[in-house]
Each structure stands twice: as structure tokens, then as C-alpha cells.
Amino acid sequence: MKKNTGKEAPGIGILGGGLAGVALQHFLRVPSEVLEKEDRPGGLCRSWEADGVVCDRGPHIMFSRDGETLKEMVDILGVNVEKHFRRNSIFYRGRFVKYPFENDIHALEPEDRYRCLKEFLFNPEAGREVRNLEDWSYRMFGPALAEAYFLPYNEKIWKHPARELGTEWVERIPRIEADDMIKSAVGVSTEGYTHQLHFYHPREGGIEALVRALMRNRPRLITGAEVTGLERNNGIWKVKTFKGEREYPEVVCCLPVNEMLGFLKPAPPPEILEAAGRLKVNGLVLVLITYPRAEPADRLAVYIPDPEILPHRVSWVNYLGGRLVPPNLHAAMAEITLPGGADSEAPDVNAIAKKTTEQLRRLDLIPSGVPVKTRAIWEPYGYVVNTHGYSRDRELILEYCRETGIETLGRWGEFAYLNMDAVWKKARLLAERMNKDR
Numbered sequence: 001m002k003k004n005t006g007k008e009a010p011g012i013g014i015l016g017g018g019l020a021g022v023a024l025q026h027f028l029r030v031p032s033e034v035l036e037k038e039d040r041p042g043g044l045c046r047s048w049e050a051d052g053v054v055c056d057r058g059p060h061i062m063f064s065r066d067g068e069t070l071k072e073m074v075d076i077l078g079v080n081v082e083k084h085f086r087r088n089s090i091f092y093r094g095r096f097v098k099y100p101f102e103n104d105i106h107a108l109e110p111e112d113r114y115r116c117l118k119e120f121l122f123n124p125e126a127g128r129e130v131r132n133l134e135d136w137s138y139r140m141f142g143p144a145l146a147e148a149y150f151l152p153y154n155e156k157i158w159k160h161p162a163r164e165l166g167t168e169w170v171e172r173i174p175r176i177e178a179d180d181m182i183k184s185a186v187g188v189s190t191e192g193y194t195h196q197l198h199f200y201h202p203r204e205g206g207i208e209a210l211v212r213a214l215m216r217n218r219p220r221l222i223t224g225a226e227v228t229g230l231e232r233n234n235g236i237w238k239v240k241t242f243k244g245e246r247e248y249p250e251v252v253c254c255l256p257v258n259e260m261l262g263f264l265k266p267a268p269p270p271e272i273l274e275a276a277g278r279l280k281v282n283g284l285v286l287v288l289i290t291y292p293r294a295e296p297a298d299r300l301a302v303y304i305p306d307p308e309i310l311p312h313r314v315s316w317v318n319y320l321g322g323r324l325v326p327p328n329l330h331a332a333m334a335e336i337t338l339p340g341g342a343d344s345e346a347p348d349v350n351a352i353a354k355k356t357t358e359q360l361r362r363l364d365l366i367p368s369g370v371p372v373k374t375r376a377i378w379e380p381y382g383y384v385v386n387t388h389g390y391s392r393d394r395e396l397i398l399e400y401c402r403e404t405g406i407e408t409l410g411r412w413g414e415f416a417y418l419n420m421d422a423v424w425k426k427a428r429l430l431a432e433r434m435n436k437d438r
């Protein structure tokens, strides 16, 4: 890679080529260059091809409460997009409960159904002070519902007790009205989380098709360019990468901000590095299990709150359309979070895949007696974990980046629980501001 200089190529250096980085470049009207460490862009939105199956790294469905953003995402895919109806269940004590759990308590044993309804309507925890996610769930749902699904599921995915988790993200969770809860108990069908009742997904290529569509027009991207150093001299940012050095007058960090602070020069003050050290990540093991099929997939996903079972969710890729999976196969993807993410050693994914397959067969979610093929991968950056103090540490870090002149963007650039729609919208807004500033 030829060394550039900030003067001859006065572009914006975008560090990290996940959705955030490529969407930002798409919206920018000024020159920019994306530096990506992997051999292709996309990050968490890359597709994974194995045994003839094209799947996402954990199914990525396109939905949003923001109609304009969703339309932009859908439109850019042209004809390569399909609308789907969400058909998900929770696997609870050996039976399927329609997702979200509170909208189908009729599916529970009569005694459980009665307790869930009674404690929702006459909640003995209605006055509980909310200091953490556990308090919030007792106050919001009542003890029976909280203990049946919300708490075990959340503790399973976040790998922390709910009393150690903050409540900053609870506004993402739609509230159920008493009327719907009564309908749910007596068996009148209702739908919850209606903003994702219908969703979109590319017909072909998996969710990476979205990234490819963004790159279609003007990709200026260097792959295999892991960024290892960042230093400002005389108003120009010097960026060290595995492929040599680049210079830019402006940079946007779309790679994990905690890692960027580790190679920034001069080194940030100790309180910033300590705050970065406290940020927590959960990594993710993805297990793809393929087996012969007689019928089509009847649901996209099954959520499993049982703490004894490794995966918190299993999804059937063939529910997303016929072009992703060979016609005679089922492709089930199980997701397992592990605490520590990038800070921990890579787990033994084959052992996890084996145990997962055995457990899913035992639950009859995967039929026994049919041959299966199993593949597994490890994704060290899966989920930002909102433990106490997270918001304060994050704000401190982002403020420091702003003062230092580094823009941050995306799930890891901003260290926030952002879905694709939020990343997309933030990329558009940042590009509009940067376009105007020049």
C-alpha cells in the first residue's frame, strides 16, 4: 500500500469497515477511505457460508421504528429483498409459547397462567424502587412473568445477574397493556413488539447483501489493514496499519473504541484508560446445524430461557427464503453468549457445538435419528453489556474522543447496544454534519 499524505489526499479516514464504516462512506459527499482488518467489509453483517447454506452471524432481520431509515435500507437492496412475518416462540417447560411471552400466557399450564395474570394486574412489586434490571422487571411484569421468562432469558444472554445490570435500554422493550394481558390469558390472539412483526431480509447473499449494496458505487476500501496506531501531528492523523501508514486530516473510529484508546498517541489520561478497561463485552459462539428436512421451517426462532441449555436462541435460516439453504436441508443456527468477549481466550467451539446439538436433540428441537452436520465460529465482539457504571464510563470516553477530535460511530465505535437501523441513521447524520463542515 502506497503511503499517502493528509495534504495530497485530504479525505476522511474511516477506521473499521463494518456497517457503520461503509454506511458512513456511502453517505459522505467528500473523499474518504475505509480501513478494515478482515479480508472483506461487513463486520457483524458479514454472511457465513457453510455446507451450501448462506447465513448471517446470528440472523439479522431488518426492522425499525423509524420508517424513513427502514425504507432507505430496504430500497438500497432493490429487488433483492423479501418481507417476512415474524413467527417466533419461546420454549418454556417443554411447550411453545408465542413470542413475546407476555402475549401468549394462554399457552402455559393453568396454574402458571393464573399467577402471571394475577401478579401482573395486582402486582405486589408495583411500588418497588428501580435500581437495576431485576427491580425493573418485577415492577413492570409482576413476579410470576418476570421469573418465568424475562429474568432467566436476560441473565442468560447478558451472563450477569439482572441486579448487576442497568436499565438504560429498557425503553426498547414495549409495555403490555392490561387489556392485552387479559386477552393473552384467555386465549384471544394479540401481537406484541409490533414494530418487528414484519421484517425484511435479503433474498440472496444474507445480510451482507446490504453491505455490498452500500459499497456498490464508490468503494474506497483497504482490506487486511488492521489499524494498530493513531497519532496526530500538526493537524494530520497518522494511522498505522498492517499494510503501512496512511494520513488523514479527519478520522472516524468505527472499530472498538476501547481498543483504539489502547493504541492512541499520546496515551489518554489514566481515568480514560481505566474507564475503557471497565467496559464489558459478551462474545458469541454461533453453531450451524444442518440436517435433512421433510417439511419447510414453520418458525424463524425459538428463545430458550432455561439456564441449563447452552443456546439462548435457535433460528432456522430456511424460514428466510429458499435461496439461502439447499432445498432438502434444514439449517438451524444456535447462539451462545460467553462473558469476556475479546478479553477472553477463544473458546472450544467444537465442544460447544457438540453439547448444543445433543441438548437440542434432547428437547426435540432438532430431530433425533437424522444425520447432522455441525459448524461453529467464535465472534469475540457480540454484545455490549450494560453493567452498573457503564453509561458514565462510556460518556467519559466519548467526551474524551470528541475533545481529541476523533469522531466515533457504530456499535463498537460508540460502545452502545445499536441495531442496524440505529447504526444506519447515525451514519447518515454524521455524514450530513461532515459534508456541511467542509
Ligand SMILES: Cc1cc2nc3c(=O)[nH]c(=O)nc-3n(C[C@H](O)[C@H](O)[C@H](O)COP(=O)(O)OP(=O)(O)OC[C@H]3O[C@@H](n4cnc5c(N)ncnc54)[C@H](O)[C@@H]3O)c2cc1C
Pocket (backbone or CB within 6 Å): 015, 016, 017, 018, 019, 020, 021, 035, 036, 037, 038, 041, 042, 043, 044, 045, 057, 058, 059, 060, 061, 062, 063, 225, 226, 227, 228, 254, 255, 256, 284, 335, 381, 382, 383, 409, 410, 411, 412, 413, 418, 419, 420, 421, 423
Ligand atoms: C447475534 C447478533 C444478531 C443481531 N441481529 C440484528 C438484527 O436482527 N437486526 C438488527 O438491526 N441488528 C442486529 N444486530 C446488530 C448489528 O449486527 C449491528 O448493529 C451492526 O452490525 C454494527 O455494525 P458496526 O459497523 O457498528 O460494528 P461491526 O460490525 O462490529 O464492525 C466493526 C468493524 O471494525 C473492524 N475492525 C475491528 N478492529 C479493527 C482494527 N484494529 N483495524 C481495522 N478494522 C477493525 C471489524 O473487522 C469490523 O468489520 C445483531 C448483532 C448480533 C451480534
